[in-house]
Amino acid sequence: MKKALKNIVVGTLLLSLAFTLSGCGEKKKYDEAMDLYNSGDFRAAANIFEELGTYEDSATMLQSCEYELTVDRQFIWALSQGIHEGFTLATKNVQAAKTVTVDGKKLSVGNDYSEETYYEAELDGLVEFKMATFEDQELQEKALKYIAALEEGIEAQKYVDVDYTKYTEMTNEAYDTRSILISDFYNNYDMKVSESDMGALQNFLDTADAIKEQQEKEDEIKELIVNNFKYTEETLTEDTIKIEYKFVNDSMYDFDDFYVEFYYFNSDGVKTDNWTNVYDDIQAGETFAGQSTLYLLDSDIIPTGTVKVGELSFSVDGTNYSNVQSWLE
Numbered sequence: 001m002k003k004a005l006k007n008i009v010v011g012t013l014l015l016s017l018a019f020t021l022s023g024c025g026e027k028k029k030y031d032e033a034m035d036l037y038n039s040g041d042f043r044a045a046a047n048i049f050e051e052l053g054t055y056e057d058s059a060t061m062l063q064s065c066e067y068e069l070t071v072d073r074q075f076i077w078a079l080s081q082g083i084h085e086g087f088t089l090a091t092k093n094v095q096a097a098k099t100v101t102v103d104g105k106k107l108s109v110g111n112d113y114s115e116e117t118y119y120e121a122e123l124d125g126l127v128e129f130k131m132a133t134f135e136d137q138e139l140q141e142k143a144l145k146y147i148a149a150l151e152e153g154i155e156a157q158k159y160v161d162v163d164y165t166k167y168t169e170m171t172n173e174a175y176d177t178r179s180i181l182i183s184d185f186y187n188n189y190d191m192k193v194s195e196s197d198m199g200a201l202q203n204f205l206d207t208a209d210a211i212k213e214q215q216e217k218e219d220e221i222k223e224l225i226v227n228n229f230k231y232t233e234e235t236l237t238e239d240t241i242k243i244e245y246k247f248v249n250d251s252m253y254d255f256d257d258f259y260v261e262f263y264y265f266n267s268d269g270v271k272t273d274n275w276t277n278v279y280d281d282i283q284a285g286e287t288f289a290g291q292s293t294l295y296l297l298d299s300d301i302i303p304t305g306t307v308k309v310g311e312l313s314f315s316v317d318g319t320n321y322s323n324v325q326s327w328l329e
Contacts, residue, residue, distance in 0.1 A: 026055045037061065040077060042068040071132045075143050078125040079185060080192050085125075086118035087200040115171065119153040126150070139189065142181055149177040176211055183208035214319070221316060222327050224251050229328065231262070233307040239296045241307060246289040247282060255282040256315045263310030264294055272296070275310060 033048035046065035134140035156170035
């Protein structure tokens with residue numbers, strides 16, 4: 001009896017030990033999987049979580065790995081890495097051609113280091129997504145737009161010594177587009193950025209905020225023009241048209257160099273060479289009103305012709321708004 005009891009006790013201890021060792025083994029695997037997950041190796045982590053089955057939250061972590069392995073998330077990870085490489089290269093000021101190493105990856109830096117280098121560093125990891133199919137169609141459109149902005153930045157380098165104005169326009173447009181999208185990716189798509197990159201990232205975020213603020217201001221000014229600038233026309237004689245105009249500036253903005261041209265368009269919609277213009281400054285709270293006369297040549301006299309604003313330009317707080325007559329159409 002004692003021997004049987006002893007065997008039962010030993011068996012129980014051995015079984016308990018087996019469960020303990022098994023639990024230790026699963027804990028070790030789980031920790032390994034979490035380390036792989038945190039390092040971004042989602043494929044390897046997924047394999048281990050799948051083996052662990054119902055251990056802890058392995059099933060949930062497996063789903064998380066599968067999500068991170070989607071095209072959508074792989075693009076965000078590639079974007080984050082590319083931006084890091086670009087930021088790192090941008091801090092390297094070299095005067096001669098050389099190869100530098102960023103996070104173990106060798107990257108070429110050309111003579112008189114230029115923006116093209118870090119544009120290419122970003123683009124290198126993203127070109128594969130030009131032909132990829134995303135689950136989120138909107139994200140795919142943004143991804144393609146971001147890639148196109150990088151390509152435009154590279155294309156702009158061709159003009160740096162031959163057409164600096166064009167170069168500036170292209171690089172500014174590329175930078176502004178990237179700033180808006182980076183802000184979107186960072187705030188809405190959980191793009192991870194290392195602590196060392198936060199300073200450079202903040203420049204993009206600040207630019208995006210400034211662009212958004214400027215766009216909101218432009219939308220406000222556009223609405224003001226559409227609602228508060230009015231004109232009427234009256235045919236005085238066969239070849240003269242009186243135009244009466246009025247703009248109530250009930251905003252907080254001062255309109256400087258307010259310039260408007262009225263054109264006569266024939267029945268085919270062709271603008272004639274005859275016009276009358278108005279030029280003035282309109283301060284906040286002021287009303288701008290008056291009248292002008294449009295004189296037509298014999299060749300322009302067509303009963304079905306119409307008068308339209310042919311040009312509208314002004315500046316507000318140092319920002320020029322040129323040829324915005326389409327706002328009134």
